Every structure is written in C-alpha cells, then in structure tokens.
Amino acid sequence: MKRILLVVLLLLVFVSVATAQITQPSTDILGAHLNYGRGCAACHSPHSGAAGNGNSGSANTGNSILWGEDVTGLYGKTITTGGGKYVEVLPASMSATTPDVSGMLTCLGCHDGNFAPASMMKNKVYENLPATYGNRNTIPTLMASAGGGSYISDHPMGLNATIDCGGTSGWDCTEVNGAINMRGSASSRFVTSYGFFVQPGVYNNKAVVVCTTCHNPHSMNVVTVGRNSNSGLPAGNYATMFFLRAPYNPNDTNPMSNQTAQFCRQCHADKSNEMNGSTAGTTF
Numbered sequence: 001m002k003r004i005l006l007v008v009l010l011l012l013v014f015v016s017v018a019t020a021q022i023t024q025p026s027t028d029i030l031g032a033h034l035n036y037g038r039g040c041a042a043c044h045s046p047h048s049g050a051a052g053n054g055n056s057g058s059a060n061t062g063n064s065i066l067w068g069e070d071v072t073g074l075y076g077k078t079i080t081t082g083g084g085k086y087v088e089v090l091p092a093s094m095s096a097t098t099p100d101v102s103g104m105l106t107c108l109g110c111h112d113g114n115f116a117p118a119s120m121m122k123n124k125v126y127e128n129l130p131a132t133y134g135n136r137n138t139i140p141t142l143m144a145s146a147g148g149g150s151y152i153s154d155h156p157m158g159l160n161a162t163i164d165c166g167g168t169s170g171w172d173c174t175e176v177n178g179a180i181n182m183r184g185s186a187s188s189r190f191v192t193s194y195g196f197f198v199q200p201g202v203y204n205n206k207a208v209v210v211c212t213t214c215h216n217p218h219s220m221n222v223v224t225v226g227r228n229s230n231s232g233l234p235a236g237n238y239a240t241m242f243f244l245r246a247p248y249n250p251n252d253t254n255p256m257s258n259q260t261a262q263f264c265r266q267c268h269a270d271k272s273n274e275m276n277g278s279t280a281g282t283t284f
C-alpha cells in the first residue's frame with residue numbers, strides 16, 4: 001500500500017514538473033520561436049527551402065534567407081490593414097526584392113490563420129502576461145483566423161504604410177533614401193531617453209512598416225542596448241515581450257512606467273512628450 005502511494009506521489013511530482021516545464025517561459029532568447037525544439041531550422045532550412053525541411057511547397061522558398069516554411073499559399077494575396085486604408089499585395093515569390101518578403105511573407109507563413117496552413121503555430125502565448133491582459137494561452141496568435149480572414153483591424157502594414165518625417169504627425173527627423181535620421185531637436189531628445197529601435201523596410205526610397213519593423217523574430221524578451229544602438233539608454237539588457245525590438249515590459253512593477261507608450265511614439269511623434277511641451281522622459 002505504502003509503495004503504491006509512493007509511486008502515485010512520484011508520478012504526481014513528475015507530472016507537475018513536466019507541466020511546469022511546458023508552461024514556464026524559456027530563458028533562451030528564441031523563446032516561443034524555438035518552435036517546439038525544431039529551432040532555427042523551423043524557419044531557415046540549410047538546404048532546398050521548404051522542401052528540404054520536409055514541408056510541401058516550392059523549394060524556391062529558400063531563395064531568400066534560406067526560408068524553410070511553405071509560404072506559397074500566401075503569394076500574391078491581398079491583405080488590407082488599418083481600417084481598410086492600407087492595401088498590401090503580398091509578394092508573388094520569395095525571390096521578389098521588396099521588404100515584405102523577409103518582413104511579412106515569412107511571419108505570415110506561420111501566423112496567418114487564413115491563407116497559410118498555420119504550420120507549427122499552436123495558437124498559444126508563451127510569456128507570463130500581466131493580469132491586465134486576456135487569459136494566458138487565449139491570446140490569438142493566428143492572425144486573420146477570426147473575422148473572415150480579414151486584416152482590417154490590424155495596424156497599418158505593407159508597402160503603402162509609409163513612416164513620414166515632418167507634417168502634422170511626424171518627428172522633426174529627416175529621411176534619406178528611406179533611412180530615418182532622428183536628429184531634430186525633439187526627435188534627438190526622444191532617442192536620448194528611449195531610442196529608435198524600429199527597423200522600417202525600404203520601398204521606393206520610403207520607410208515602410210512590415211512585421212519585422214516592430215518585431216525581431218530572434219529575441220522574444222530581451223533588447224540589448226550597446227554602443228551601436230540608436231538609443232541613449234545606459235548600455236545593458238532591457239526587458240521586452242512579444243519579440244518587440246524595443247524595451248516593452250507591461251510587467252514592469254512601476255505602475256507609472258511609460259515604456260510601452262514610448263514604443264509607439266517611435267513613429268507617432270504627435271503623441272510624444274517631446275512634441276507636446278512636456279519634459280517627461282522614459283520611466284522604467
């Protein structure tokens with residue numbers, strides 16, 4: 001009897017350890033993009049693109065960044081973001097030279113729930129979300145799987161979603177061949193207190209918004225500020241979530257932290273402190 005009890009107890013311990021392992025966020029910076037153990041090769045196939053990775057679809061997917069997921073179902077599809085104002089026709093192949101190839105087709109290969117087979121995604125969130133968010137594991141990570149496959153309620157994206165300097169809503173920055181220099185008096189103050197971490201794509205010499213402008217698929221929860229970073233923050237590692245490229249920690253214990261708002265202000269200058277006469281900087 002005692003022995004059976006012990007076995008049951010041991011089993012219970014084993015089960016709880018196993019669940020803890022599955023639900024704890026990984027400390028590996030790839031995080032959720034470890035892709036259930038497949039690692040880098042889930043996205044980059046060393047040989048023959050998607051075909052070499054055991055996925056169906058054209059071997060040509062590997063023509064750019066050795067892409068190893070089948071994205072052929074997304075070729076040429078139109079997605080409309082930002083309330084219907086930003087129409088994006090996805091590239092017709094991985095060999096196209098526009099920034100939406102590596103910046104959008106790639107992500108949607110796994111994150112689109114409409115045209116793509118939703119390859120490896122299990123529609124779960126990996127990080128421990130703040131209590132103010134929806135329930136953990138119920139945040140949708142299959143884009144366009146609800147709402148009839150529409151992207152209409154998604155942030156503006158694609159070759160028509162340009163980031164502009166000046167005007168009524170832009171920073172006092174300058175743009176040269178699609179590269180944005182945050183050197184105006186307000187924009188340089190913003191960069192000193194936060195930074196310009198986003199990486200716009202360049203199309204027709206204009207800076208445009210693609211998924212990888214905001215997200216870095218290689219690092220889920222850490223942003224490193226070093227000597228070459230376009231940021232005046234002290235060098236070091238900053239917390240982020242959701243693979244975002246800039247400090248973004250809604251779990252910050254300081255309820256007055258404005259870092260998540262600062263993230264959006266990298267492009268939305270008219271909503272910044274610097275452009276509205278406030279001396280507030282970034283608070284962590």
Ligand code: HEC
Pocket residue numbers: 030033034035039040041042043044065102103106107212217218
């Ligand atoms: C979830 C998918 C995904 C995973 C997993 C992934 N990558 Fe990437 N990788 C991308 C995407 C997308 C790009 C293109 C980024 C862009 O254009 O902004 C890229 C670009 C690259 C590049 C070329 C550009 C650069 O940033 O240097 C290299 C090299 C690279 N990845 C290596 C790796 C290695 C090594 C691993 C594993 C440690 C890895 N990747 C894991 C999606 C992924």
Ligand code: HEC
Pocket residue numbers: 032033035042043069103106107108109110111119120121122123124125126127141142211212215216217220241242243
């Ligand atoms: C090989 C498939 C694959 C590709 C390609 C891919 N992802 Fe993911 N991503 C996943 C999986 C799996 C998860 C975990 C969530 C899930 O299972 O639904 C995830 C989760 C995420 C999350 C949520 C992180 C969290 O808190 O759980 C974000 C944000 C994300 N991916 C962004 C991107 C972006 C941006 C790209 C393109 C640069 C990309 N992904 C490309 C498979 C992929």
Ligand code: HEC
Pocket residue numbers: 104107108111139140141142143155156157209210211212213214215242244250
């Ligand atoms: C303008 C910046 C921006 C762009 C462009 C962007 N995202 Fe995000 N994304 C965010 C932010 C910010 C969050 C975290 C929101 C929060 O705090 O809940 C997020 C969250 C996510 C999540 C996790 C939560 C969820 O709702 O599923 C996924 C997956 C994701 N993004 C994928 C993508 C993909 C794929 C693309 C391109 C098709 C993309 N994102 C383009 C800023 C962006």
Ligand code: HEC
Pocket residue numbers: 082083084085155156161162163164169198200209213214263264265266267268
């Ligand atoms: C990489 C630059 C960039 C970042 C970062 C960014 N945006 Fe935007 N946002 C744009 C661009 C470009 C547009 C379209 C042009 C415009 O309205 O200024 C836009 C438009 C919008 C719109 C108007 C959408 C519509 O339907 O007209 C909203 C709302 C918005 N963004 C919210 C946010 C929020 C919230 C964040 C942070 C989570 C954010 N943005 C981060 C570039 C960005």
